[in-house]
Amino acid sequence: MKSMGKPANTAQTCRILTDAYGRRIDYARISVTSRCNLRCVYCMREEHQRHHSPAGELTTEEIFRCIEALAVSGFRKVRFTGGEPLIRRDIVDLVRYAKAVDGIETVSLTTNGILLDRYFEGLIDAGLNGINLSLDTFEADRYRMITRRNLLHKVSENLDRLLRSAGSLKVKINVLLLREINSSEIGRFTELTRHYPVTVRFMELMPFDDNQIWRTGKFMGAEKILEALTAIYPELEAKEGKTTEHFSFSLPGYEGSVAIIPAYTRNFCSTCNRLRITSDGKIISCLYSGDGVDLLPALRGGAEREVLTSLLQKAVSKKPEDGREAGRGARGTSMSEIGG
Secondary structure (H helix, E strand, C coil): CCCCCCCCCCCCHHHEEEECCCCCCCCCECCCCCCCCCCCCCCCCCEEECCCCCCCCCCCCHHHHHHHHHHHHHCCCCEEECCCHHHHHCCCHHHHCCCCHCCCCCEEEECCCHHHHHHHHHHHHHHHCEEEHHHHHCCHHHHHHHHHHCHHHHHHHHHHHHHHCCCEEEEEEEEEEECCCHHHHHHHHHHHHHCCCCCCEEEECCCEEEECCCCCCCCCCHHHHHHHHHHHHCCEEECCCCCHCCCEEECCCCCCCEEECCCCCCCHHCCCCEHHHHECCEEECCCCCCCCEEHHHHHHCCCCCHHHHHHHHHHHCCCCCCHHHHCCCCCCHHHHHHCC
16 A cells, blocks of 8 residues: 655645624544444345446545645544444544544544454554444344345454443444334333443434335334433433534433434434535535535546645635525435435
8 A cells, every 4th residue: 555655734824714694613523434343224125336436536645635735634533434434444643644634633433343353453553543333233134134144243243342442532333223123121221321431322313324214114214213212221310412412411420421412303414513525536525415525526626735735725715504404305215325
C-alpha cells in the first residue's frame, strides 16, 4: 500500500461552515464501502444489488484528501461507516491519517463487530476514540433470523473485547428494536451497563430497509421503548444527553448509561451538524435527500483543495431546514447506500 505520508497542515486555513439556518456543520460520516458481510432485515435484502458506480469506491488517497478538506472546512469529528467499514483492509491507515490531520479532534467508527478482532489492536494504536457496535440480540437463532448469517459467536467474542477496553475507548452498543422480535431483550442489554462504562442505545427503525419490513408492524417507537424499559427498571433516572442521545438515562450503581434514539418519531433536524460522504464520493447533506454533490470528478481530476472545500460548502448550502419533510416520497433505499 502506498505510504500515507504526512498530512498537510490545515490549522492555519480553517474556516467554519454554517448552513442557511445557522447550524454549524462540523461532523462528517464517511462511508468507506457500501459492501457488508450481513444482510439485516432492516437494511439489506439477501439479493441486494448495490448501485455500482463505474468509478468504484474511493481510494485510500482520495479519502485522505476528503479528510483534509473537511478539516480545513471546520469539521472536528469524523466517523467511518459502511456498509461494514472493517471490510476495508486500509481501515487502520484511514484512522491513523484522520487522527494526524490538524483540526480533527475525534475519530470513531461503527461496525457490526464480525471482523473487529482482526483490526482491534491496530485501531487502538492508531488512536481511535470510539466504536459503536451494532448488535440486536444475544440469541443465536434470532441473530440468524435478523442478519441472515450465523456469526453471533464472532460478535460475542469481540463484544467481550470491547467491554474490557471500555475504560479507555468510548464504547456504544447500538440495538435496533423491533416489536415482537428482539424487544424482550431490553433488560439483558441494559445489564451491560451494570459493570461497564458503556452506553447502550435502543434505536427506532428508519425507512431505509431496502423495502423489507418498514410496513410490517414491527416498528417500536421511543415511547414504547421507554415504557418497556421503565417497567423493568422503575428506578431509571433521566440524565442530560445531547443531540441524538437527548433521551438518556442511568441506573443507581451502574457504571454505564442507556439512551433511546427516536430516529424516526423525533425530528433532529434543528440540531443537525453533519454531512455524509458516500463510498463512491458523493456528499449527502441529509439522510432524506434524493441527490448529492459529487466530489469524485474533482478528486480524480487532481483539483486543488479549495475546489473540494467549495463543494463541501455547496453541500452544506443544500441542507434542508426539515429533512424528513423535504424528503417525503424518497425511495426506500438501503442504509448501506447512504453511509450509516
